[in-house]
Amino acid sequence: MDRSQPSRAETPAEAPTVRIRPAGAAPRRARGRGPGTAGKVALSALSVMVLATTGVAWSVAGGLLGGLSTSDALDAGAPKSAGGDTNVLLIGLDSRKDQDGNQLPKEILDQLHAGDGTQGGYNTNTLILMHIPAGGGKVKAVSIPRDDYVPVKGIPGYRNAKIKEAYGLAKYYAEQDLVKQGVTGKAELEHRGREAGRKKTLETVREFLDVPIDRFAEVNLAGFFDLANALDGVEVCLKRPVRDSFSGANFPAGRQTLNGAQSLAFVRQRHGLDNDDLDRTHRQQAFLASVAHKLRSAGTFTDLGKLRKLVDAARKDVVVSGGWDLVSFAQQAQGLTGGNLEFSTLPIAGYQTVDGQDVNKVDTGQVRAAVRTAFGMDPPVPATPEIRASSTVDVRNANGAAGLAATVAKALEPYGFRTGTLDTATAADSSVTYGEGARADAAAAARLVKEPLGRLDPGLPAGHVRIVLGPKFTLPPELGPHGADAAPGPSTGAAPSGAPSGAAAPPADGLQGGVVDGGGIPCVD
Template sequence: MPVLQGLRRTVLGLLAVMTLTVTGLGYWETHGLLGGITISSALGLDSPRSTGGAMNILLIGLDSRKDQDGNDLPPDILDKLHAGDSDSGGYNTNTLILVHIGADNRAVAFSIPRDDYVPVSGIDGYDYIKIKEAYGLTKAQTELELEQQGIDNPAELERLGREAGREATLRAVRNLTGQPIDYFAEVNLAGFYHLAESLGGVEVCLNHAVYDEYSGADFPAGHQRLDAAQALAFVRQRHGLENGDLDRTHRQQAFLAGIMHQLQQSGVFGNLDDFRELMDVAREDVVLSQGWGEPQFRRMAALAGGDVEFRTLPVLRYENIDGQDVNIVDPAAIRSEISAAIAGSAAPTTTEAHSPGADTVIAVVNGSQSYGLASRTADVLSREGFTIGEIRDRKDGEPPGTVISYGPGGGADATTVADLLGVVTAPQEDPNLDDDQIRIILGDGFDPGMVDLGGFTPESVADSAVPGALSGSDDTITPIPDAGVPIDGGGVPCVN
């Protein structure tokens, strides 16, 4: 049995539990049913936040065969899920969904394909990773460093390693999307199984009959009800899908819509015993960031009624790099699509990018522990046409975080630089800087996340003679992967 790959369905349990939390808010207030859920401090109090009444929530589905303390999941659960042993899967975040709830409470959920290839700093031996790997690679490196410092308690290593992994995942998503994150919630592999089992199955719909011996998917076309194990195969299938990673993402969204529809129709919220059973799933399998409270849960109520639009972030093309299948993405296009969807507009038209001012000079300052970060960032800016001045380390008295400052006349270029590098904090005018001068201080945790891999790829990416051509092929043109149309959360949509 091949190693389980498509564990995006884990976040579906999380969203459903969140929906239960919202709709059953009266139960929460009266009976205290949410006590005992694990709280994480990975999202720092000084992290960038949304403004104007909006709220962004990152939902993380963790591909792990271990519980919150690092203990192996029970063998009977692993057997039912065909998930391999406790060493399979690692700690990949095979589900990442950024949910934006606007000031008007209109909700848009953006699925981030797990194989999106993004730049990274602070992880030894890596300049680029699949976005799903940020959690596990950082966790492993952090635990090794802690062991070298003399920490040997397994539970403490697990806790601190996971916190570091969450921080890395939050940074990666912020840098790719350009969006602040106000709250996050994480669910592990067991959470999906426990939820699906509690619900007694979920209704889905397929456009065509499918059979895949690897995942166990063997379903006819049309509407049908799947038990927990079948639902796992439904979202796990990766062979025989015309649109690969994105088709799996569409199944994830459709399955989530089905859960929402079922919860709304089932009357579970009127039965305290049923509700209490589902809340036990949250205590066992869910981690929440600090700050969740009644106002946040009330605003999540949009999901309970299916009033949410599901979108998949675009992929330029598929590549194979060092034996790994990756998604080459255009971060600028991703940001543009998110901004347009949040604003409720149609797909944005192409506009001419702001050209760097002829007199603008940028100083790049490394305020982090990552060697060479300033030089690598300066290279990115230079390729975009900016003039680079000094490249140096941070001096005493300069801000410790990531800050972009500009002198008179440098505001437009400073904003362009912030967008390019994925810095969500607005640039600041500094009267001590000369005209047309910009200073970038790169703090710990900064990733140059806005490198446009559509126009620049590392040497390990095979050059494509034509945009969209697969590596290793001189004459095969592959169409841009189809991200699909948005899915309405109000029913059970049919998917491939």
């Protein structure tokens, strides 16, 4: 097979998620919200909720813990939470394949309403960061909307991507490198590719939110199904009846108990919901709250048979970070088993269309502040000292990314810089130079764009700063909603198909909605 381009089966979902296009090629058609997207489903992090909510039961059944798959993707040198707190990233992977890269059996796919298995990729369609305080107290969990458009590093051809895509993109390119090195075994390529995907996901989330990640756990589509069945039914509550042929959701209003296949349909549905993926996120949160309620009320902690079923399911499809002492963690996470749990969804700043894809526009500063507030941390420290510039900034784009010069100039305006000439340039390294009287402002601009300060350029007019954007330039996320959060190119600010005109700013409460209380069985749309 020609591995120079990803096939539909290999790539992340939203095929072709690995958007390799010749320079100047027209972007592909915007992703619709109709039947073609039914296979791109969200996953719940149920497996990790099971691990985190079984509390002292792990101590009782410690001998059952052997055999869980582990990963070394978490960077040992990355920042850690202070004071004994623990942040756990829960990853729900949209994959119809097992850990060795084999497609799931048709009888399983049929029960999951997951198509014929060719639609799935390696998107992380569920990302939940859970904060467990060292001394007990309320556990806070924040969901990251899967379509948030964020900076990514080390992925060929990408400066930004949907956050869900980091895993699959990194996996794909890692496998290409491995093949060039002579690695051909399917299972080895799958294992090492997934490890690269985990590393990139952890890095991307950590840099986006600017908080530590101490542990993580991952589950795929089959894992959710197996764990939901092992619970022997989970009670949920709906505010209104729903019927959705894409996900298989067909439920009346009110409280009801769902089996494994029905549970998956419940957390997958987004068609027919007012806020699409954001409302589906509330379904996932409500389901996890119901799981916690079931675990603490159904005798799971004292029933070794029930516990064994859960652990056996976890062994099949769950991957956890290496070195995680789950017994000690369970003692710390008593807030989960006691129902002292709260979910929220991180805010978005509106919608955009980028390269023909609908994405969530995000204000990085707002998102980081929301996380730190939820986790009881100190407010974020400003990335740069107060800047009051007055120079005119001319930006020359040697990067090749359409609209990048305008994006950079716009990002500098809140600091007092006036936009001057915007143009392209032939291949050149990034640099910051200045005309007479503009050295201080040039130094400030260099700090903001994180490029080296050059010398006085006699050819520049007085009071002018010139920034050249080289091929490796990436706009720092610290520049906020005027920088990395604004998509480059002529599509910036455009609302997606079906979104109301001017949807760049959601209502005061945010499209993400309010808090979901994990203390019982919350009722959701």
